[in-house]
Amino acid sequence: MITFYNDRHSLHQGRVEMFRGALVPCFEVAARADRVLDELRRRRLGAIEPAQVFDDVALTRIHAPRYVEFLRGAWDEWVALDPANGQRDALPSVWPVRGHRSDVLPENFAARMGLFSFDAGTPLTAGTWHAARTGAWCALSAAGRVLAGERAAFALTRPPGHHAGQDFFGGYCFLNNAALAAQALRDGGAGRVAVLDIDYHHGNGTQCIFYDRADVLYASLHGDPRSEYPFYLGHADETGAGAGRGCNLNLPLPRGTGFETWFAALGQALRAIAGYRAEALVVSLGVDTFAGDPISGFRLQSDDYFQVGEALAAAGLPSVFVFEGGYAVDAVGINTANVLEGFQRRA
Ligand code: Q9C
Numbered sequence: 001m002i003t004f005y006n007d008r009h010s011l012h013q014g015r016v017e018m019f020r021g022a023l024v025p026c027f028e029v030a031a032r033a034d035r036v037l038d039e040l041r042r043r044r045l046g047a048i049e050p051a052q053v054f055d056d057v058a059l060t061r062i063h064a065p066r067y068v069e070f071l072r073g074a075w076d077e078w079v080a081l082d083p084a085n086g087q088r089d090a091l092p093s094v095w096p097v098r099g100h101r102s103d104v105l106p107e108n109f110a111a112r113m114g115l116f117s118f119d120a121g122t123p124l125t126a127g128t129w130h131a132a133r134t135g136a137w138c139a140l141s142a143a144g145r146v147l148a149g150e151r152a153a154f155a156l157t158r159p160p161g162h163h164a165g166q167d168f169f170g171g172y173c174f175l176n177n178a179a180l181a182a183q184a185l186r187d188g189g190a191g192r193v194a195v196l197d198i199d200y201h202h203g204n205g206t207q208c209i210f211y212d213r214a215d216v217l218y219a220s221l222h223g224d225p226r227s228e229y230p231f232y233l234g235h236a237d238e239t240g241a242g243a244g245r246g247c248n249l250n251l252p253l254p255r256g257t258g259f260e261t262w263f264a265a266l267g268q269a270l271r272a273i274a275g276y277r278a279e280a281l282v283v284s285l286g287v288d289t290f291a292g293d294p295i296s297g298f299r300l301q302s303d304d305y306f307q308v309g310e311a312l313a314a315a316g317l318p319s320v321f322v323f324e325g326g327y328a329v330d331a332v333g334i335n336t337a338n339v340l341e342g343f344q345r346r347a
């Protein structure tokens with residue numbers, strides 16, 4: 001399988017995230033992508049290429065222009081507030097809630113940080129924009145290669161994407177790589193596209209983006225939002241709206257869920273995708289479902305990921321894989337490569 005590797009990913013280097021009242025070291029670290037790259041090379045799983053270049057207008061197929069403009073200039077604005085900010089990550093600390101205005105763009109930088117985000121766990125750093133933009137290019141490149149006839153392609157990038165919405169960041173995500181890939185597949189001629197999200201966390205950004213559309217099915221298995229991040233979306237009764245009614249499938253599972261139960265839910269999602277008659281598949285590939293993940297609660301073992309890849313291949317669809325979460329740094333390369341190797345074996 002061809003991999004589009006974000007060779008700028010380490011420009012995004014968060015120092016700290018807010019957790020239980022303290023600033024703690026980030027879980028979403030550069031070593032994650034490095035370990036995956038090492039493992040793909042070690043196993044010779046296929047060609048590894050840099051992304052093609054796209055202009056910022058390509059991002060506005062999914063993201064709001066004023067949000068893209070904000071991300072592009074945010075670091076410079078942050079440092080302009082105080083030169084000492086150059087040594088500090090930018091984190092939001094104030095947000096609009098129900099009944100507040102989001103149509104008026106505040107002049108104040110902190111107010112705009114809050115307008116365009118939903119948590120204080122997602123530091124914006126000096127290189128965030130360049131890393132995220134190059135990552136989006138990886139997803140667009142992978143979609144392009146699949147449209148050109150490749151059975152599958154992998155966008156190996158960080159920061160991840162599935163929590164990012166049309167105009168918000170959060171959950172370590174800034175640009176929604178999977179949504180950009182799905183839209184690129186649609187724009188390139190795929191009539192119906194399915195996004196299958198197997199990260200531990202619900203992809204609230206992706207769901208929001210496609211919630212009222214019939215041309216993209218979003219299906220997700222994830223930790224039950226009643227107890228798990230991102231908390232405010234991902235319940236089973238969210239099935240789509242308007243033209244998109246019936247085109248959203250959430251399969252929340254309790255903390256502690258092991259492979260057998262999880263794999264049965266994967267089968268259910270894949271049957272929904274077959275029933276939808278998807279012509280192409282985007283997989284939000286997070287491996288924070290691993291038993292050893294430091295921030296998640298499922299119990300998959302490394303060997304289980306081969307079977308995951310095989311089941312995805314059995315769907316028989318042209319597929320774009322997009323790297324999302326997975327924070328057990330020592331295992332993230334093995335687990336991710338196991339999915340891709342399982343897929344190749346069966347494809
Ligand atoms: N201190 C993805 O997996 N909160 N994002 C974790 C731990 C945020 C995860 C709290 C988790 C976001 C792409």
Ligand code: ZN
Pocket residue numbers: 199200201286288324325326
């Ligand atoms: Zn996750």
